[in-house]
Amino acid sequence: MQNGSFIPVCPLPELLDKQMVVVSGTDRPIAVIAHGGQVVAVDNRCPHMGFPLNTGSIKDGILTCHWHEARFDICNGCTFDLWADDVAGFATEVRDEMVFVCTTPSQAPDVEYHLQRLRHGLEHGIGLIQAKAILGLRRLGLTWIDVVMEIARFGAAAHDDWGEGMTTLAVVSNMIPDLSERTAFFSVLRASRQLGSDCLRAVPRRRGQPLSDSRHSSERLRRWLRDWVTCRHRDGTERVLLTAVQTLGDRSELADLVADAAAHRVYARGGHVLDACNKSLELLEHIGWDEASEVLPLVLSGLVAARGAEEDAHWHHPVELIEPLRAAERRIPEWLESDRNPTWDGAPALRTILLGDDPLRIIIALGEAIQNGAPLLVLSREIAYTAGLRLAQFSISNEVRDWFNPRHTFIFANAVHQFLKRCVTPATTRSLFPAALSVYMDRFLNIPAARLPTEHDLQDLPADGQALRDLLLEVLDRQSAVELAGRVVAAHLLHDTDVTALFDTLVLATVREDFDFHALQVLEAGWQQCAEWEAGPEREHIVIGVVRQLAAFCPTPRAGFQTAQIAKRLDRGDRIYEPQPGG
DSSP states (O other), X not given: OOOSOEEEEEEHHHHHHHSEEEEEOSSSEEEEEEETTEEEEEESBOTTTOOBGGGSEEETTEEEOTTTOOEEETTTOOBSSGGGOOOOEXXXXXXXXXXXXXXXXXXXXXXXXXXXXXXXXXXXXXXXXXXXXXXXXXXXXXXXXXXXXXXXXXXXXXXXXXXXXXXXXXXXXXXXXXXXXXXXXXHHHHHXXXXXHHHTTOOOOOOOOOOSOXXXXXXXXXXXXXXXXXXXXXXXHHHHHHHHHHHOOOHHHHHHHHHHHHTSSTTGGGGHHHHHHHHHHHHHHXXXXXXXXXXXXXXXXXXXXXOXXXXXXXXXXXXXXXXXXXXXXXXXXXXXXXXOOTTOOOHHHHHHHHTSSOHHHHHHHHHHHHHTTOOHHHHHHHHHHHHHHHHHTOOTTSOGGGGHHHHHHHHHHHHHHHHHHHOOSHHHHTTHHHHHHHHHHTGGGGSSOOOOOOGGGGTTSOSOHHHHHHHHHHHTTSTTOHHHHHHHHHHHHHHOOOHHHHHHHHHHHHHTSOSOTHHHHHHHHHHHHHTTSOSSHHHHHHHHHHHHHHHTTOOOOOHHHHHHHHHHHHHHTOOTTSOOTTO
């Protein structure tokens, strides 16, 4: 049954003479068209960028928009050019030689309609359609996590790897509670667009099955999973993992099992393997553990195929690190038997060692701290801080590509910290060592160390938080404004210690760019690590490091951001093709 009221258009003879008449509907102009003995009606705004379709042409039942040559079936509004999206159709009637048109579209844009459009946009990698669907779903009351769940379900079915899109989706999900509506939209769309791109030419995942006899202890499942990872047996690994998902009722047990497999190879794939496992668990914390059997298998391809640092010459020469590292790992169960000492005060001395140039001393000091009862989260926090300090003191005399190593170190150190927050076990503890050694590996990138801003360096900057956030966005419009960006955020933290608004600005500044997902990972790691510190130098250094690495890669053409802005303007009903005020 057609909802909405019908309004008169014009007498039928007039329409036959003019071929097309435009009238005002409830919320949009409607083009009523006489063609081939039929009277049809469509939204007069091209769904691509809102250009008036009555300025186009009709031939053989095809309506063509002359702005970008998008073509539509005149009878139903379906497009022949998928990037343009379908145009809404409207019911028409002829009564006593008078043409009437319904004021509302024939297909009501309900939740299912927008979900279908979102899946369509993801399937074909069309960012504009994804953006319009996300805006529609929000308008109808879906939460951001509802939207994220739909995107995650698509990704879990459409490809067989944990790539940039799934990581970005997990990162965004973690930050959403602290983001403004505007920044959340741009962030979720960024994740959606990346995931759609990842899946565009990927092979859909073939779902595995758990073992039919699930009466296995968690320890046996752990051994099997580690063994199959060792010999790179993808199918065996999946069956064991799915069995664990089905049988382990304690989520910390599952996290420990995954951490054990991820840490089996030292610093596998530059830390990406453990981070992907961490992100898969974080995503499940948002969308629900019922999705675990769909989401977790995506990490397995990387888990079984990755090379570890034990296969990297840098970890053997000029100093042999793997053997001392393995020796320390074997002693972790014994060390963890010591009671944790909440008053342990060795953090300052350990920090100095972590930032030093003796890797064997780092292994020894970290082992001694664990044996002496140091809280594991204090240790992981210190390691993550020193990794962030490497970014804050990164020397711009290095090449831009040199930022990638300390970025990966900081991301990995944060992932280790997040795993330890779930469970303290030998498996989660052993990743502390490669994280600390990776900080050591990055030491030359701080030669000469960039000078951290002092209060004296900030006197020429505004003292208002909003003014500083506006200035930061302007600074990030400039190429390689690394030092100035660091000074701006230092001034912000001096005058406005609430980092929530600052991080919202930094998220917006990150997702508007076209570069890969690493900058957003660093930002989220910084956001999570800042939560571990009170206002003070550690928090300041972490934020300075985050913004310096962001500024090193800004600006880009921001093509994806332009698409997102177009979608928002279309959603508001703006006339994009008309000159803007003052322009």
